[in-house]
Amino acid sequence: MTVTTPLGFRAAGVTAGLKPSGKPDIALVVNDGPTFTAAAVFTENRCKAHPVLWSEQVCKDGQVRAVVLNSGGANCYTGPEGFQTTHASAELVAEKLSATAAAGVEPTGAIDVAVCSTGLIGDQLDRPRLLAGIADAVAQLDLAGGTAAATAIMTTDTHSKESTYAGAGWSIGGMAKGAGMLAPSLATMLVVITTDAVLDPVGADLALRAATGVTFDRLDSDGCMSTNDTVLLLASGASGVTPSHEEFTTGLTQVCHDLGQQLIGDAEGADHDIAIEVVNAANVQDAVDVGRAIARNNLFKCAVFGKDANWGRILAAVGTTQVAFDPTTLDVAFNGVWVCRNGGIGESRDLVDLTQRKVNVTVDLKAGAETATIWTNDLTHAYVHENSAYST
Amino acid sequence: MTVTTPLGFRAAGVTAGLKPSGKPDIALVVNDGPTFTAAAVFTENRCKAHPVLWSEQVCKDGQVRAVVLNSGGANCYTGPEGFQTTHASAELVAEKLSATAAAGVEPTGAIDVAVCSTGLIGDQLDRPRLLAGIADAVAQLDLAGGTAAATAIMTTDTHSKESTYAGAGWSIGGMAKGAGMLAPSLATMLVVITTDAVLDPVGADLALRAATGVTFDRLDSDGCMSTNDTVLLLASGASGVTPSHEEFTTGLTQVCHDLGQQLIGDAEGADHDIAIEVVNAANVQDAVDVGRAIARNNLFKCAVFGKDANWGRILAAVGTTQVAFDPTTLDVAFNGVWVCRNGGIGESRDLVDLTQRKVNVTVDLKAGAETATIWTNDLTHAYVHENSAYST
Numbered sequence: 174m175t176v177t178t179p180l181g182f183r184a185a186g187v188t189a190g191l192k193p194s195g196k197p198d199i200a201l202v203v204n205d206g207p208t209f210t211a212a213a214v215f216t217e218n219r220c221k222a223h224p225v226l227w228s229e230q231v232c233k234d235g236q237v238r239a240v241v242l243n244s245g246g247a248n249c250y251t252g253p254e255g256f257q258t259t260h261a262s263a264e265l266v267a268e269k270l271s272a273t274a275a276a277g278v279e280p281t282g283a284i285d286v287a288v289c290s291t292g293l294i295g296d297q298l299d300r301p302r303l304l305a306g307i308a309d310a311v312a313q314l315d316l317a318g319g320t321a322a323a324t325a326i327m328t329t330d331t332h333s334k335e336s337t338y339a340g341a342g343w344s345i346g347g348m349a350k351g352a353g354m355l356a357p358s359l360a361t362m363l364v365v366i367t368t369d370a371v372l373d374p375v376g377a378d379l380a381l382r383a384a385t386g387v388t389f390d391r392l393d394s395d396g397c398m399s400t401n402d403t404v405l406l407l408a409s410g411a412s413g414v415t416p417s418h419e420e421f422t423t424g425l426t427q428v429c430h431d432l433g434q435q436l437i438g439d440a441e442g443a444d445h446d447i448a449i450e451v452v453n454a455a456n457v458q459d460a461v462d463v464g465r466a467i468a469r470n471n472l473f474k475c476a477v478f479g480k481d482a483n484w485g486r487i488l489a490a491v492g493t494t495q496v497a498f499d500p501t502t503l504d505v506a507f508n509g510v511w512v513c514r515n516g517g518i519g520e521s522r523d524l525v526d527l528t529q530r531k532v533n534v535t536v537d538l539k540a541g542a543e544t545a546t547i548w549t550n551d552l553t554h555a556y557v558h559e560n561s562a563y564s565t
Numbered sequence: 566m567t568v569t570t571p572l573g574f575r576a577a578g579v580t581a582g583l584k585p586s587g588k589p590d591i592a593l594v595v596n597d598g599p600t601f602t603a604a605a606v607f608t609e610n611r612c613k614a615h616p617v618l619w620s621e622q623v624c625k626d627g628q629v630r631a632v633v634l635n636s637g638g639a640n641c642y643t644g645p646e647g648f649q650t651t652h653a654s655a656e657l658v659a660e661k662l663s664a665t666a667a668a669g670v671e672p673t674g675a676i677d678v679a680v681c682s683t684g685l686i687g688d689q690l691d692r693p694r695l696l697a698g699i700a701d702a703v704a705q706l707d708l709a710g711g712t713a714a715a716t717a718i719m720t721t722d723t724h725s726k727e728s729t730y731a732g733a734g735w736s737i738g739g740m741a742k743g744a745g746m747l748a749p750s751l752a753t754m755l756v757v758i759t760t761d762a763v764l765d766p767v768g769a770d771l772a773l774r775a776a777t778g779v780t781f782d783r784l785d786s787d788g789c790m791s792t793n794d795t796v797l798l799l800a801s802g803a804s805g806v807t808p809s810h811e812e813f814t815t816g817l818t819q820v821c822h823d824l825g826q827q828l829i830g831d832a833e834g835a836d837h838d839i840a841i842e843v844v845n846a847a848n849v850q851d852a853v854d855v856g857r858a859i860a861r862n863n864l865f866k867c868a869v870f871g872k873d874a875n876w877g878r879i880l881a882a883v884g885t886t887q888v889a890f891d892p893t894t895l896d897v898a899f900n901g902v903w904v905c906r907n908g909g910i911g912e913s914r915d916l917v918d919l920t921q922r923k924v925n926v927t928v929d930l931k932a933g934a935e936t937a938t939i940w941t942n943d944l945t946h947a948y949v950h951e952n953s954a955y956s957t
Contacts, residue, residue, distance in 0.1 A: 250905070396861070
């Protein structure tokens with residue numbers, strides 16, 4: 174069901190007291206090998222949180238033994254003290270894992286421990302509580318600890334997000350947190366994906382970039398790019414099976430897509446999940462650009478909240494892009510009703526029913542043969558409320 | 566006080582019945598010369614409304630005799646029938662002006678009549694009502710008709726917007742409409758500016774681009790670029806005075822700034838007017854890019870609505886740009902309180918009072934000596950309400 178489904182992984186989720194709510198706030202996932210292959214993608218935001226700066230270094234050699242994650246504080250824009258907190262977290266995990274390792278197992282170094290943090294920006298983490306919680310998490314590591322870990326990384330998420338994929342003799346498990354501030358590159362998320370397949374670092378990296386490129390990178394809930402986004406893939410090789418690159422990438426993409434849809438479906442304050450499919454684009458980048466321009470148009474997003482199939486706002490958004498299209502030939506559909514034909518009035522918008530949570534928008538650029546889908550949410554009173562009353 | 570303040574202009578505002586509210590909906594401004602110099606800037610949206618496509622042609626030769634404006638319908642994405650409506654409007658103005666012209670005055674052609682429309686996108690205008698209203702407007706043209714015209718172009722505006730500038734023996738008058746969907750290039754606006762200064766078309770064009778580039782082009786209320794934006798400058802030469810280029814540009818910039826601030830101050834549903842000043846940028850474009858990234862960040866805009874000096878969201882927005890800066894040296898102030906120093910925690914955010922409508926954000930990039938200001942609004946419940954309940 175989760176990150177401990179594949180062979181070779183233990184996990185834990187504990188409560189360290191970082192959150193005012195007293196809910197679980199520290200997760201630990203440990204790869205027990207025999208291989209420690211890893212790949213990662215991080216936020217493209219240039220103002221990155223300390224755990225991202227640290228984990229980028231950890232992942233550079235394609236080897237990761239463990240990842241420790243905390244909610245209750247993003248440890249972002251917290252100066253040298255914040256960076257030291259991240260470093261101390263990795264050191265403690267390494268020390269405790271080494272102390273409890275079976276005979277003959279090579280000790281873990283801090284540089285093999287990735288760190289992820291999520292929560293408020295600009296506040297220092299309570300380091301003593303954090304470190305005590307990490308020690309507790311190591312003590313509670315369990316072959317069935319995946320769901321506890323998935324629960325401990327939640328912030329405004331209303332439920333934990335987990336997914337698995339079963340290959341032929343190997344499997345993938347994943348957990349994610351994220352409920353807003355979803356935008357590329359990567360939505361605001363922490364994601365840990367495990368597999369017992371045998372992978373080499375280059376293959377793992379290629380597969381992860383291929384999978385996230387068409388899933389997490391195409392979520393755009395509110396256009397806001399986060400500071401802490403991390404997607405980490407850990408491969409234990411414990412199944413002894415080496416799937417083909419295509420086979421593994423297919424499974425990984427499926428897990429990423431499933432987790433991504435759970436994220437968009439749980440976005441803060443959203444009433445609608447909107448899939449914007451751009452078809453007949455000259456190339457995939459054009460389709461992505463158009464989808465993103467629509468996904469970031471507040472007027473369009475308000476209209477969907479108001480159950481109004483306002484295709485004029487879609488054309489106005491398409492018109493802000495530089496992609497190949499002719500304004501006089503654009504077609505737009507809501508849920509299959511082509512309300513705009515050739516840049517003008519099409520079928521009646523009264524035929525469109527936007528009472529369901531799922532909304533499909535199709536834009537036909539008539540400029541080529543490529544397609545891409547961007548997933549977003551509507552803009553609601555509840556979004557404004559959550560993000561004006563709650564500091565992140 | 567308005568477009569009829571400069572010598573050589575008559576105007577009118579009448580009710581044609583295009584709006585369900587029964588409020589005035591047609592405005593006409595006529596330049597009686599002796600010169601008919603004109604310059605214009607239009608939306609950069611590639612999906613333009615018919616009146617923009619028409620007026621671009623009208624303004625190409627730098628000569629415009631009159632502009633007719635209607636509210637109650639944007640005549641946008643309305644197909645060939647919509648374009649014919651625009652053309653018929655210009656033809657009727659030309660015909661009526663020619664029929665009532667004093668002896669010896671050259672007749673007006675349709676190609677000398679600009680057309681502007683504002684209101685719902687994707688609906689046909691009621692052409693018979695529109696044309697009857699235009700005939701009425703010509704009959705009511707008056708040397709004191711400016712305010713009636715300014716009133717007739719309002720849509721969701723809560724008040725009419727007018728401004729004047731007094732030069733040495735010459736003057737400028739302006740009117741504007743716009744109350745949302747404000748974003749570059751140009752905010753969503755129709756603006757007509759008149760002057761009795763003697764201008765040549767090249768000088769008028771240069772002055773207008775200089776003035777709009779630092780005023781209307783730096784309003785970004787909600788990131789949404791409109792389909793109908795037009796700023797039109799008409800010069801009658803009736804004062805006989807030829808100001809220097811610098812002198813005229815200064816006055817024109819002042820009028821554009823004043824009208825722009827009236828627009829942002831009347832933006833749909835806004836609680837706060839936010840000036841984002843980016844200082845010590847490597848170049849002006851960097852400063853504009855950073856200001857715009859912040860102005861378009863929904864999380865930041867919600868925070869201001871919640872009176873929360875959330876500088877972390879500002880850094881996260883700055884981090885999405887590609888401009889020159891070092892994340893570890895950024896400073897951010899709210900209303901003069903430097904809540905972020907060197908990319909980390911600065912003075913207490915509790916020292917910031919965001920209860921006033923005016924908010925000043927300063928971002929110090931420490932990368933050069935250039936500065937730019939972008940003006941925006943917060944994101945509120947009322948914005949969501951207006952734009953989900955009201956089709957534009």
